[in-house]
Amino acid sequence: MSLTLPPVEFQARVARAQARMAALDLGALLVTSEPDLRYFSGFLTRFWESPTRPWFLIVPASGNPVAVIPGIGQALMQRTWITDIRCWPSPRPADDGITLLTDALTELAQGGRIGMPMGPGTHLRMPLADYGALQSALAPLLIVSDEGLVQDLRAVKSEAEIALIRTACTIAGRAFDRVPQIAAAGVPLDQVFRDFQRLCLEEGADWVPYLAGASDAGGYADVISPATSLPLQAGDVLMLDTGLVHEGYFCDFDRNYSVGKPSHEVRDAHARLIEATAAGFETARPGAAAADLYAAMSAVLGGGTAPGRLGHGLGMQLTEGFSVLPDDLSVLRPGMVLTLEPCIDMGDGKIMVHEENLVIRETGPEWLSPPAGPEIPVLEDAS
């Protein structure tokens, strides 16, 4: 229950990590962030919302991972496949696990270098002062970059992971289908946000970590704003973009709706976004680069695309891994899950964005989100 995936899933992840670690000459791998720690252990809790306590997991060059964690997590970690669990009474600012972690790393790294995720999209989830103390305590052992090892492993999903993401997408799809029940001209946007999150929960989401969107005349200024209390108005394009979670795995896609009858511009823009998404989809095959997806979508969108990436990796985080950008040469492999997120410039500083989720198969792409059609859905007046 606390361990959705079977131990064999985690054993395979560790084996893959250890093969890469050998090539990188790493004596141990140290992870501190929620997704990285969960990737190797299955430790799933919303308690990471509290920034107080650091959590550590060590993958040695051989053998099973070792958890070095606050005592408050012991009972839950014991329900995962991890058996070597070392705890201290946290918070203890004077030594919040640093001595325990230093001893464990010294024992497990056996004089080798210790790799940590340090590249784009990664964070050190422990106080910077404690990290400095750890480096000093470990000397002459060195902490070095994992050279993207963990991110690379996480990018290719197992069938079990793909199934979880597909379920998250399906739940969101059902919630999007019900938006006409909650949104119409006159309804405040913040009420739509609350109700949409309720729909996600009713349809089966465990929780809804991410919701953004906007509603404005003929387009919107950005895709990251929280809701205002302004009511929807005829002529608005309402966009809702959610990352809901099913058993620790995210979907990340959006839908646009026209409040009342859409203008020709809005209708055309929506159809073009769907066409661009389809062009990206057709390009999303093993061996293609992220940059190829960008080129395929840009060709449909014309030169006037708003700045920014047109998609990204997806999985245990809302966004992870590569970016669909002209200079991102990441090569697609079977099992990779990603979003396609074309953006169209509507003038006057406004944009429209569409987003879908897919998985790369040996034979080509496969939708995970239920793909939207070219016609923008219309929200009829409540009157």
Next chain:
Amino acid sequence: MSLTLPPVEFQARVARAQARMAALDLGALLVTSEPDLRYFSGFLTRFWESPTRPWFLIVPASGNPVAVIPGIGQALMQRTWITDIRCWPSPRPADDGITLLTDALTELAQGGRIGMPMGPGTHLRMPLADYGALQSALAPLLIVSDEGLVQDLRAVKSEAEIALIRTACTIAGRAFDRVPQIAAAGVPLDQVFRDFQRLCLEEGADWVPYLAGASDAGGYADVISPATSLPLQAGDVLMLDTGLVHEGYFCDFDRNYSVGKPSHEVRDAHARLIEATAAGFETARPGAAAADLYAAMSAVLGGGTAPGRLGHGLGMQLTEGFSVLPDDLSVLRPGMVLTLEPCIDMGDGKIMVHEENLVIRETGPEWLSPPAGPEIPVLEDAS
């Protein structure tokens, strides 16, 4: 709308920071985390859920803060009181804002030291490799610890902040009152979790970043677990602990419920938890130390308290600042908001935890959550 608090609130925060910076001989303050950046700017978005892009805000020794942020955030930042907004097209792994940030810091710090939060509860929210690159690029300028400056400022809330936290607490209180509508013997715990989040939204939460809890016979093993699909059973104690958000401010409290008639042990334990909370509350006056609250609650709970802290600071994060622990000598000041969270050992590895929220006033403590009574609420059988 995107700026709930008036500019004068942020100006006062910056003025207080600059006074402390002068005492610490800092030429600039650099923050990278969501709450720290929002504290000085009012920049409120759930987009932080995406780990891809770093965000920076600089508080110079004098003058207004400068935002150095990804272009995707420009429109939203322009709706805050910040006027000096410097953007780059992120993600750009080869230089994800580091050159722009280096130039801004070099200009603003005027040769002085640059302080960053590095202590307990703080995190560096940028890739570690980029932080190393920043240090090198800034040399001979030094990055040093802010000595807890930002955390200290954030610990004392303004009246406007207290009002927001009170609203969050009131919303959660209404949701807790409705738990008998959604929970009874036979209902799976994960369904209760979904429905409780729905109640929080219906009662007015913007979102529900945190929910944990458990349901087990006569107590539960921990307070951080996600829900299982096991149905509630007569004799269970159901605990729900939520951190919901209203305009960027958290509540953090829980409620216990007896599924069917409580045992004497459960009834007594609940009453004792309420008594311990009251003892903590009475002690929570300006000049008292966090350790005094621990002693007051421990005296009621007896020697057998489970390990761990019995409360903590609260505000823009679910947990922040000091801990209610025997060795935490943080002194309470008017405006501090905190939780009291006594824990009682039920034997067999089980515990019960109660939690309330309060604010320290000149004249003494004041509840922010609607305090629970000694009688544990009973969930009647749905039969």
